[in-house]
Amino acid sequence: MATSLAQPPKRLSLLKLAGPTIVGNLLLSLVHLAAIKIVSALGAEAVTAVIAADRIYMAVQLVIIAITAGTTTMVAYAWGAQTPEEADRAVKLSATLCAAVSLLLCVAIQWLATPLVAIFGLSGDTLQEAATYLKVLIYFNVFFSFLAVISAGLRAAGDAMTPVLIAAVGNVINVALAYALVYGYMGMPSLGILGAAIATGISYMLVAIIFMLLWKRQHLLLKPLPQAFWSVERVRRLVRIAVPAGIEQGIQNFSIISFMWVVSLFGTEAFTAYGIGVNILSASIVIGVGFAIATATMAGQNLGAGQPEEAEKAAWRNLRIAFVIMAAIGLTIGLNARTIGSFFISDSQVLDYLTALTIMVAIVQPLMAIEFTLGGALRGAGDTKAPAKISFSGFLFGRVLLTGIFFALGLNVYWVYAALIADYVIKCSLYIRTFRRGKWKTAMSAPPKPTTNITATTE
Incomplete structure (x- = not known):
């Protein structure tokens, strides 16, 4: 463990750390509820399809969530020890691993979507709609993985506000697009529940792009440095934290x-x-x-x-x-x-x-x-x-x-x-x-x- 510092770690205000995170998660939850409300006019079967597909989507994210658990711990330790360059390595390593996992999921879900959502007893059109919803949404998973890593890193370093502000933009876009694409408003095609999946995916993509631009241009608390980040020891450290976290997420899901x-x-x-x-x-x-x-x-x-x-x-x-x-x-x-x-x-x-x-x-x-x-x-x-x-x-x-x-x-x-x-x-x-x-x-x-x-x- 690092030796004690003369001053305690900065940015440890509970309000500054918890407040923005609570607001951000509340907005995200409201977006999920808004999606249900939007498709509810299509009937109970449409609501069931969205619920089933969303649940499977959240379940297959467990590897990414597990990796970000390691990101949080490693970045927080590095920040507390006043070694931000190590925090940068942890973020880059996590983002690389998450991107690889996301690409694998994009391929696997195209084959597994239907049997996965079928475990809820869905059949007929409801089953096909839920499977299609999942197949489309998973294509945007690479963007989701990056925003998950950078958000976890920023919070661990003490900046909980930036992820909320950027995600709020994505949430507004998500709801507006979902309403337009589900029912065909504002010149958009009427796609039913598929429109909700596309709207969610586009919001992930836009938020990830904003994060990437801010990060690359040194506008975030975590700044990318031209340094090597891959080492066997660092990977082992991340895996040692991530594997039990992944098991926990797997159990919960x-x-x-x-x-x-x-x-x-x-x-x-x-x-x-x-x-x-x-x-x-x-x-x-x-x-x-x-x-x-x-x-x-x-x-x-x-x-x-x-x-x-x-x-x-x-x-x-x-x-x-x-x-x-x-x-x-x-x-x-x-x-x-x-x-x-x-x-x-x-x-x-x-x-x-x-x-x-x-x-x-x-x-x-x-x-x-x-x-x-x-x-x-x-x-x-x-x-x-x-x-x-x-x-x-x-x-x-x-x-x-x-x-x-x-x-x-x-x-x-x-x-x-x-x-x-x-x-x-x-x-x-x-x-x-x-x-x-x-x-x-x-x-x-x-x-x-x-x-x-x-x-x-x-x-």
Whole structure:
């Protein structure tokens, strides 16, 4: 670990780190909800197709998300140790690996799209529309991977505002284009749900181009330097962080998909309600995600500066604030569950299911504060193994075991929805126990030594 610095790491304001991230994730969640709202006029089948395709798309991103977990840790450590040139190497290495993965996904999904979305029980036109949606969206994955890496790097260095401002531009374009391409407004062709996929992809492309131009022209906090970035030691370091993070993401995505599959056994109405509920959930947990990223940055920078006590204090402080805020959000969601659901769907059966699920979502809000905040601290410290183990425990004992019992007993889908609560109770208990043990403080090895062929230094 790096020796202690005379001054603590800069840019560790919780408001500056968490606030923009929360706003950015909220905007992204609202875009997903807007897409559902836009296509809802096409019928419940169209909504189901978009939900299924989006879920698979998010699932296949797990490798990219895992790599960016390594990006966050390595950049935060480098920034805390006041070695921005090492942060630049981490970003370039991550971007290169993500680009390679994205190209492979572009090819693989053309063959796998239909069987993947078919696991939700889709058939006929709905199945074909969902598969086509996924095939088109995956073509823009290279752009998504770059903006994911550069955004993670900037946040880890302490700049959470720039990714939000640039992404906001893409979000506006996404919604406007989706509306135009789905229904054929403003001279655009009427493409149905395919138009929503193209709109999302174009927004990814434009945001990535903006990021690339700003980065290349030295306008971002992270500045590209003419230096070598590829080394076996650095790759091993990134992989050591990314592999457990990827396993965790895989468990989480498999958990969601398998849970959706179980729900689909109760009929299209229950499945559609769950799909909308997941998107409502994604909008409600942006507070937790913001605190997770902020806490990861604080933990990584403080540990990189040789200040583990400050890292621990920041995590507990952030948790207290996140818990209160998310509990209040949960209360608001719970009291207005049916009103929220009626905004997205009018079918009475779907609305009944959605109302019940939204109440479950409200109950787990404060528990999510624990998972996201302490999980962020562990990942920022470089300990990605513990979150993977914890996610597996929640999935196995909370979702698999309980849903299996409920289904075997012939209970209705409301009991299956309730398994979400058990999942989070298990995970939160394990996160508190793991964090208190303190082994995460020594999870990260010292950064690789500078390569010998650096041709420039930081400004």
